[in-house]
Amino acid sequence: MASLKDIQLKITGIKKTEQITKAMNMVAAAKFRGAQERMEEFRPYAGKFAGVMGQLAGMVDPNAFPLMEERDVKKSMILVVTSDRGLCGAFNANIIATAEKFLAEKRSEGKEVAIGCIGKKGYQYFSKQDVEMVIDITDCMARVQMVDAKAAGKECIRVFLDGQIDEVHLLYGRFVNVVTQKPTLKKLIPISAADLSEGEPAEEESGPKPTYIYEPDPEEILSILMPMFVNVQIMAAMLETACSEQAARMTAMDNASRACADMIHELTLAYNKARQASITAELMDIVGGAEALKG
Amino acid sequence: MANKLNLEVVTPTKLVVSDEVDLCTVPGTEGVFGVMANHAPILSTLTIGEMHYDKDGNIVRLAVSGGFVEVSSNRMTVLAEAAEISEEIDVDRALKAKERAEKRLQEALSGREEIDMARAKAALARALTRLKVAGKMS
Numbered sequence: 001m002a003s004l005k006d007i008q009l010k011i012t013g014i015k016k017t018e019q020i021t022k023a024m025n026m027v028a029a030a031k032f033r034g035a036q037e038r039m040e041e042f043r044p045y046a047g048k049f050a051g052v053m054g055q056l057a058g059m060v061d062p063n064a065f066p067l068m069e070e071r072d073v074k075k076s077m078i079l080v081v082t083s084d085r086g087l088c089g090a091f092n093a094n095i096i097a098t099a100e101k102f103l104a105e106k107r108s109e110g111k112e113v114a115i116g117c118i119g120k121k122g123y124q125y126f127s128k129q130d131v132e133m134v135i136d137i138t139d140c141m142a143r144v145q146m147v148d149a150k151a152a153g154k155e156c157i158r159v160f161l162d163g164q165i166d167e168v169h170l171l172y173g174r175f176v177n178v179v180t181q182k183p184t185l186k187k188l189i190p191i192s193a194a195d196l197s198e199g200e201p202a203e204e205e206s207g208p209k210p211t212y213i214y215e216p217d218p219e220e221i222l223s224i225l226m227p228m229f230v231n232v233q234i235m236a237a238m239l240e241t242a243c244s245e246q247a248a249r250m251t252a253m254d255n256a257s258r259a260c261a262d263m264i265h266e267l268t269l270a271y272n273k274a275r276q277a278s279i280t281a282e283l284m285d286i287v288g289g290a291e292a293l294k295g
Numbered sequence: 296m297a298n299k300l301n302l303e304v305v306t307p308t309k310l311v312v313s314d315e316v317d318l319c320t321v322p323g324t325e326g327v328f329g330v331m332a333n334h335a336p337i338l339s340t341l342t343i344g345e346m347h348y349d350k351d352g353n354i355v356r357l358a359v360s361g362g363f364v365e366v367s368s369n370r371m372t373v374l375a376e377a378a379e380i381s382e383e384i385d386v387d388r389a390l391k392a393k394e395r396a397e398k399r400l401q402e403a404l405s406g407r408e409e410i411d412m413a414r415a416k417a418a419l420a421r422a423l424t425r426l427k428v429a430g431k432m433s
Contacts, residue, residue: 213336
């Protein structure tokens with residue numbers, strides 16, 4: 001049985017750990033609120049954008065746009081959005097597992113694969129794997145910025161238009177609610193007209209469709225908006241992932257704090273038992289001694 | 296109410312303006328145009344420039360860059376990559392950006408890639424617009 005001092009030491013250690021996990025939980029909660037706010041502020045922009053894209057896409061000839069060109073897929077790419085930091089439970093592991101599954105699937109179909117990483121965790125994992133990495137953007141999740149999304153979007157578009165890659169998928173941690181985050185796969189390029197028109201509808205009431213004056217013509221507007229749309233989608237994915245990360249961390253740290261409390265409780269019991277045992281032993285000694293003296 | 300236009304200016308980071316206005320003028324790629332209530336539906340891309348709107352005689356100016364504008368059924372939505380109301384413009388930052396862009400433009404002129412040139416020009420245009428919009432108010 002461990003000595004009293006050992007147990008005491010252990011309890012102090014766990015109490016310190018608990019303090020840290022509790023503090024991390026609170027920090028994550030505060031950051032989560034910020035991340036959620038940013039995500040929600042972005043939503044009207046993204047929704048409106050998707051609405052207009054959908055409306056335009058229905059009017060034009062998809063073959064006229066290189067970014068909408070459906071090719072025979074020889075090489076496909078997945079853009080994985082993870083967090084920069086760990087200690088958020090299985091959040092990143094889940095995303096990476098989904099990515100691995102995707103890669104394995106494509107490989108079994110005899111296709112070549114490539115990967116792009118946004119966020120350090122994914123980068124750390126995939127840089128050790130045998131897979132070609134096209135994009136690596138790290139240290140960007142603490143404060144998600146449009147420049148990072150733009151950089152990633154530009155690169156995706158470049159490799160697609162160059163003909164190196166025939167399709168780009170986007171994988172991110174979708175935020176369902178505080179306890180659930182779901183790795184979600186989405187096709188990024190080529191942009192398909194069907195996806196667009198059934199995509200997030202603009203919040204307007206659906207009346208008879210007005211005929212618009214287009215300035216410049218729809219084709220030209222669309223060719224300007226398409227690259228922006230790719231960026232917008234990446235940005236949205238990054239914001240969601242950032243939000244999910246903090247939510248996952250909150251849950252993970254909450255569990256850790258609870259586990260600490262349980263352990264402290266058990267150890268305290270053990271400590272009290274050991275203390276009582278030693279007192280009893282001492283008493284027995286004294287009583288035994290006194291009896292012996294009486295003779 | 297019938298002769299007011301519902302204006303919303305949205306950027307990736309926030310809803311900049313949501314208001315009922317009398318007139319709104321935006322820098323379209325094909326030229327500056329003004330929109331009043333009951334305007335025909337229009338969809339236009341935006342260039343870097345100044346937009347302003349008039350609400351009960353008060354004129355508010357904004358510096359916008361990139362994006363597009365949609366008008367339908369008395370609602371006008373401006374989706375810009377960036378939009379700042381004149382009072383919120385960071386003049387120091389814009390000044391610095393202007394200097395930087397001018398320097399880069401000089402370098403580009405002395406024989407560098409074409410792409411540098413386009414970016415520097417855009418940066419300069421953004422900085423100048425911000426300064427113009429901010430300066431007018433003070």
